[in-house]
Amino acid sequence: MTYSYLPILILLFVAAVLGAVFLSLNWILGRHQRNPSKLSPYESGVPLLDENRKRVNVRFYQIAMLFILFDIEAAFLYPWAVIYRSMISWYLFGEMLLFILLLGVGYVYVWKKRAFDWK
Amino acid sequence: MDAIASNAPLVVFIVIGTIAVAASFLVVMMRNPVHSALFLLLTFLCVAVLFVIKAAEFVAAVQVLVYAGGIMVLFLFVVMLINVRHLPDEKMTTSYTLGGIGVGVAIFVLFFAVVRTGAYHDEAPNAAKKLTTVREQVLTQHPTDPNKLVRKWRAKDNRNAEAIGMALYRDYLVPFEVASLFLLVAMIGAIVIGKRELSALEEETAPDYMLERVETEKEVKDLVNAN
Numbered sequence: 001m002t003y004s005y006l007p008i009l010i011l012l013f014v015a016a017v018l019g020a021v022f023l024s025l026n027w028i029l030g031r032h033q034r035n036p037s038k039l040s041p042y043e044s045g046v047p048l049l050d051e052n053r054k055r056v057n058v059r060f061y062q063i064a065m066l067f068i069l070f071d072i073e074a075a076f077l078y079p080w081a082v083i084y085r086s087m088i089s090w091y092l093f094g095e096m097l098l099f100i101l102l103l104g105v106g107y108v109y110v111w112k113k114r115a116f117d118w119k
Numbered sequence: 120m121d122a123i124a125s126n127a128p129l130v131v132f133i134v135i136g137t138i139a140v141a142a143s144f145l146v147v148m149m150r151n152p153v154h155s156a157l158f159l160l161l162t163f164l165c166v167a168v169l170f171v172i173k174a175a176e177f178v179a180a181v182q183v184l185v186y187a188g189g190i191m192v193l194f195l196f197v198v199m200l201i202n203v204r205h206l207p208d209e210k211m212t213t214s215y216t217l218g219g220i221g222v223g224v225a226i227f228v229l230f231f232a233v234v235r236t237g238a239y240h241d242e243a244p245n246a247a248k249k250l251t252t253v254r255e256q257v258l259t260q261h262p263t264d265p266n267k268l269v270r271k272w273r274a275k276d277n278r279n280a281e282a283i284g285m286a287l288y289r290d291y292l293v294p295f296e297v298a299s300l301f302l303l304v305a306m307i308g309a310i311v312i313g314k315r316e317l318s319a320l321e322e323e324t325a326p327d328y329m330l331e332r333v334e335t336e337k338e339v340k341d342l343v344n345a346n
Contacts, residue, residue: 005171009131056199058313064196065309068189069302075181076295079284086281095292102299106306113310 062115073103128172135172139165152198156191163187177280 041048080096110116142161149155163186170179287295 005176006127009168056196058200061193061196061200062309062313064189064193066306068185068193069306071185071189072302073299075185076287076298078180079177079280080288082280083284083288092288095288095296098296099299102296102303103306106303109307110310113314115310115314 059118066110066115069106070103073100132169132172135165135168139169153195156194156198159194160187160191163191175279177283 037043037045076099077096080092084092084096139162142158142165145158146155146162149158163182167179167182167187170176170182
């Protein structure tokens with residue numbers, strides 16, 4: 001059964017080899033110029049507005065956190081959906097309803113706290 | 120060739136396991152925290168492959184979706200939040216190193232003693248019995264008319280996601296619902312901590328980065344002109 005995943009492994013291998021070949025070809029054939037303008041992030045000469053390592057707003061973290069939580073909720077739905085197809089019952093339906101309702105409370109709270117608003 | 124084919128899972132395990140261990144070692148060795156995060160991503164993906172080898176496809180998929188997709192984003196944001204500019208060239212070893220190695224070895228011995236080979240292999244107690252009730256719809260030939268197909272229910276071999284579903288939604292219902300409470304707590308906690316209004320005093324003493332700072336268009340233009 002695990003052998004059906006062999007194509008993915010082969011794909012990973014080919015992707016790794018391809019990437020390595022391109023990078024090493026570039027290294028072997030290309031010229032090595034290490035002057036400041038060559039090493040700047042935008043080679044076309046646009047000066048940087050700011051540095052890249054800046055402290056970001058905590059909102060990004062909040063959005064990421066909420067994303068993960070709802071992501072986990074969705075992950076719980078997959079095995080439920082698989083068994084619900086083969087044995088439809090109010091019991092199964094009710095427990096998932098309770099699960100989603102509990103998280104729905106959090107959803108309403110987040111909404112009311114305007115955490116989804118960027119302003 | 121036959122030897123390779125029959126040992127393929129072992130070969131994959133050795134290769135992927137080596138990459139996983141090496142990557143997780145590099146996570147703690149890297150000076151740049153973003154590089155550490157990327158090596159952590161590699162570790163997560165390697166562990167997903169190991170799950171597939173153990174025929175736990177669902178866990179592998181969740182590993183990729185939740186860990187590699189979600190938690191890595193969170194880690195990267197945390198790295199950007201705390202904003203480590205340049206780590207000082209500190210020594211890699213401190214006075215805690217010996218103690219750290221000791222704790223590591225102790226935990227390894229504990230794991231080795233508890234998670235022995237085969238220790239968890241035959242422990243799917245009543246789940247296995249219940250699982251036989253999973254059915255699937257299949258198209259089969261009509262018993263008399265060979266040109267017709269009929270839909271039939273038949274008992275199905277247990278699949279990974281189904282096995283987890285059965286365990287989670289029938290045998291371990293309460294922990295599952297408690298999990299939703301944990302998610303709720305995390306959700307509210309993130310908002311409470313993140314959306315806290317600063318009092319007047321705090322606003323005065325707060326460092327710059329805690330205050331809202333929105334660059335106006337004019338400021339950006341000034342900055343460009345200054346350069």
